[in-house]
Amino acid sequence: MKVTSSALLLRLEQLTTLDADERQALHELERDSRSVKKREAVMRRGTVHNNFAILRSGWATRRVTGADGRSAITHVFCPGDLIGLCDLGTQSTPHDIIMQTDGSMSLFDTSDLSRLAQKHPRLLLLLISMSQIEDVVLRDRFYAATRLSAEDRLMHFLLCIQSKVPNQGEKCADRFQMPLSQKEIGDALGLTDIYVNRLLRSLTDRDEISVERPYMRIKAPARWTERVGFHDRYQETDIAWLT
Amino acid sequence: MKVTSSALLLRLEQLTTLDADERQALHELERDSRSVKKREAVMRRGTVHNNFAILRSGWATRRVTGADGRSAITHVFCPGDLIGLCDLGTQSTPHDIIMQTDGSMSLFDTSDLSRLAQKHPRLLLLLISMSQIEDVVLRDRFYAATRLSAEDRLMHFLLCIQSKVPNQGEKCADRFQMPLSQKEIGDALGLTDIYVNRLLRSLTDRDEISVERPYMRIKAPARWTERVGFHDRYQETDIAWLT
DNA sequence: CGCGGGTTTGAGCCTACTCAACAGATGTGG
DNA sequence: CCACATCTGTTGAGTAGGCTCAAACCCGCG
Numbered sequence: 001m002k003v004t005s006s007a008l009l010l011r012l013e014q015l016t017t018l019d020a021d022e023r024q025a026l027h028e029l030e031r032d033s034r035s036v037k038k039r040e041a042v043m044r045r046g047t048v049h050n051n052f053a054i055l056r057s058g059w060a061t062r063r064v065t066g067a068d069g070r071s072a073i074t075h076v077f078c079p080g081d082l083i084g085l086c087d088l089g090t091q092s093t094p095h096d097i098i099m100q101t102d103g104s105m106s107l108f109d110t111s112d113l114s115r116l117a118q119k120h121p122r123l124l125l126l127l128i129s130m131s132q133i134e135d136v137v138l139r140d141r142f143y144a145a146t147r148l149s150a151e152d153r154l155m156h157f158l159l160c161i162q163s164k165v166p167n168q169g170e171k172c173a174d175r176f177q178m179p180l181s182q183k184e185i186g187d188a189l190g191l192t193d194i195y196v197n198r199l200l201r202s203l204t205d206r207d208e209i210s211v212e213r214p215y216m217r218i219k220a221p222a223r224w225t226e227r228v229g230f231h232d233r234y235q236e237t238d239i240a241w242l243t
Numbered sequence: 244m245k246v247t248s249s250a251l252l253l254r255l256e257q258l259t260t261l262d263a264d265e266r267q268a269l270h271e272l273e274r275d276s277r278s279v280k281k282r283e284a285v286m287r288r289g290t291v292h293n294n295f296a297i298l299r300s301g302w303a304t305r306r307v308t309g310a311d312g313r314s315a316i317t318h319v320f321c322p323g324d325l326i327g328l329c330d331l332g333t334q335s336t337p338h339d340i341i342m343q344t345d346g347s348m349s350l351f352d353t354s355d356l357s358r359l360a361q362k363h364p365r366l367l368l369l370l371i372s373m374s375q376i377e378d379v380v381l382r383d384r385f386y387a388a389t390r391l392s393a394e395d396r397l398m399h400f401l402l403c404i405q406s407k408v409p410n411q412g413e414k415c416a417d418r419f420q421m422p423l424s425q426k427e428i429g430d431a432l433g434l435t436d437i438y439v440n441r442l443l444r445s446l447t448d449r450d451e452i453s454v455e456r457p458y459m460r461i462k463a464p465a466r467w468t469e470r471v472g473f474h475d476r477y478q479e480t481d482i483a484w485l486t
Numbered sequence: 487c488g489c490g491g492g493t494t495t496g497a498g499c500c501t502a503c504t505c506a507a508c509a510g511a512t513g514t515g516g
Numbered sequence: 517c518c519a520c521a522t523c524t525g526t527t528g529a530g531t532a533g534g535c536t537c538a539a540a541c542c543c544g545c546g
Binding site for chain 1 (some may be wrong): 523524525526527
Binding site (some may be wrong): 062064066067070071072074086087088089090091092094095110111113114117121122124125128129130131132133135136138139140141142143145146147148189190229231233236237238239241242243 | 305307309310313314315317329330331332333334335337338353354356357360364365367368371372373374375376378379381382383384385386388389390391432433472474476479480481482484485486
């Protein structure tokens with residue numbers, strides 16, 4: 001039976017070269033994969049098992065939820081993303097991971113990881129390096145959330161999502177998938193769903209975007225990028241120094 | 244000449260056991276240290292050298308600065324903290340690091356790191372794991388910044404700083420050092436210096452805190468913790484699984 | 487003694503929120 | 517296959533939390 005292609009492998013090989021051993025190890029990591037459904041919590045804060053995962057298909061988010069039920073979306077994950085490698089130092093999962101769409105993932109815990117650390121330390125470092133990009137993005141978003149107006153914040157976030165989107169093979173380069181509802185966009189920005197709606201409405205009315213659910217199109221991404229000071233951290237990725 | 248004690252080594256040894264080789268490697272990493280002055284930018288965004296550092300004494304912050312000059316403080320570093328290990332995947336430093344006080348640090352770049360990766364992969368993983376805690380804290384702060392009221396946000400942040408403070412050997416356990424001005428606290432919270440001032444004033448008037456510059460005291464930290472849902476991520480640290 | 491950085495206080499305003507209601511989609515069980 | 521529930525999007529009206537602008541004070545320091 002043919003091996004399903006791995007979004008993670010594809011991305012890694014664009015950034016560095018793997019030897020046969022490493023490719024094999026990666027393949028074994030992804031051997032078992034579980035299918036997961038929309039809205040399912042694949043990792044729950046406070047639990048100690050399955051702290052690490054490779055998202056093989058579908059979208060997921062990391063959510064921080066408060067006592068009053070309000071919550072914030074700190075990360076958005078797409079196929080090929082690594083989840084939880086940024087929590088190595090915590091004894092249990094610090095925040096929830098929720099599926100945004102149906103999908104599939106390979107799950108691990110510390111014992112798998114510590115095996116990998118012994119047998120393929122370089123590979124682990126590569127994976128960690130890749131996943132750290134997400135936290136660089138979070139810092140940009142922290143700035144946006146605290147220092148930009150609601151509209152600029154929204155623009156910044158849409159650019160973030162656009163830059164995440166894997167090359168979908170579609171010719172319309174400026175059309176991208178938006179896997180979040182308006183309420184969820186609000187949770188990612190610290191705004192109300194209602195206000196997000198007004199902003200999106202205003203943007204479409206001014207012909208800045210067009211919404212073609214579940215897709216979206218930004219009419220003048222370059223202008224937006226300039227305006228809100230957006231950086232595409234994925235394009236700036238470089239892990240080749242790890243020889 | 245006697246070796247100056249290393250805040251980093253102390254912290255690592257509380258969390259796991261190092262063998263003689265690793266202790267030696269760590270010692271060599273910290274051999275050269277440079278003294279740095281308040282307000283000095285020790286790493287500047289966009290540059291490719293000295294991307295990594297061990298902060299040996301003093302306090303520093305990571306700042307994200309926008310085109311209009313507004314900025315946000317995403318991280319606060321204290322002695323023994325690792326800086327830049329969370330940016331492994333970026334080709335250049337993504338954000339500025341600024342000294343908040345005079346201090347000293349040991350600086351590295353990717354070549355040092357890739358040597359370390361080859362000779363002491365476990366040690367590098369330990370260091371990375373430790374430094375990732377800071378990003379877990381940032382996610383908590385992201386939630387606070389987007390979903391809590393200004394006063395709760397401020398309480399949350401003060402608890403964060405208090406939990407960072409190294410055991411100062413002082414008996415007053417509830418008194419801690421506050422290395423940020425009100426304007427800087429505002430940058431860490433997404434508030435104006437003026438509003439931070441009003442909040443602090445109100446808290447002291449209600450006898451919730453006392454300000455004894457450069458120290459500060461929270462009168463009822465347990466109540467605050469409950470109220471804003473604060474987690475002490477440093478206490479939850481666990482890197483012992485990396486055998 | 488003057489200067490700059492940090493703090494304090496007042497007055498007025500605007501951005502983003504709350505509450506409320508409805509329309510459209512989606513899904514689900516009988 | 518329809519009836520009902522739930523989630524999502526849309527719009528209006530009124531409000532308030534945190535902002536802006538302005539000015540003064542304190543203090544350490546050159």
